[in-house]
Amino acid sequence: MKKLSKLDLRTPEWGSQFLIERTCPICDAMGKPYLERPDELITNLCNKCGTYFISPAPDYKCLELFYSSYHEKYSMMPKVSPEVLRVSYDKINPLADIRIKKLASLFDLSKTSVLDIGFGQPFILYMLKNLGAKTHGVDIDPKAIEYGHHLGLDSVFEGEIFDYQPTLLFDVVIMTDFVEHPLNPMDYIKKALSFLRIGGMLLIWTPNGSGEITKEEPITFRVDLEHMQYFTSNTIQHLLKEFNLRLLHFETIGQPFIPLAEKDNHKKITKWQFNLKQKLKARSAKMIKSFIQEKYETNSFSYEIGNYHLFTILEKQ
């Protein structure tokens, strides 16, 4: 089996004692080993529903531990105060984001209630709020809740969606960069659908498993190694049947943001080389931060090129 080379600076060490065998997390069929990722986990392909998934995978406890320090160690979002975030967001035209543009074409947003599951830094909710929507969010991270309060969302809930009991049914439920993370994505999708009214819509934005599949070393399986499954168009077909949904929108779009791997650290280096390396490291961290902030400030989310993300909207019938 082909082993992919390292690309992402942030390669987790999972520990083989914490690995568990999995069947396909979407349809429960057996998978066929396909590629070995740089973190030594195996990407399998499910021949029944066409989903790529990791097995053996880190167990629930191992992932819980990983996510407890996720924002300090792994997240690439700039760590900014709620005040700074708000100032950055206020410079953005909401309709510059294709997901918001699409929702605005489907709904009168001034009469629309939206729930974002795992909203983190609540970019989408804040943009929708500025267009008149009622905005609600659920997140397990207290920092996300702090952002949500400061940005004036209508309601925020700290915790898992399985403990969330809203008093209304929503017009739109959003899961961006979410379904690739948990070991049991179908439980989350089922729960998300239960929050929708009939005719309401579920928006899913996730890495596209078949995006780079023809390439020698698909980038999708070399970055963000906390991802436990990769949806494809066939996965979406399976969801349509499984939950009796109607497909309203489907496209693949955009590129990943790649934090490059470190070169060989074992080579002896002189003191001045070490100092230079430290300086370059600091500069590259600064560049990543300004790159993301620039994206916020120039309204230029260049999603037009590439097919890294899978963007779909599914209607509950």
Ligand SMILES: [Zn+2]
């Ligand atoms: Zn499957």
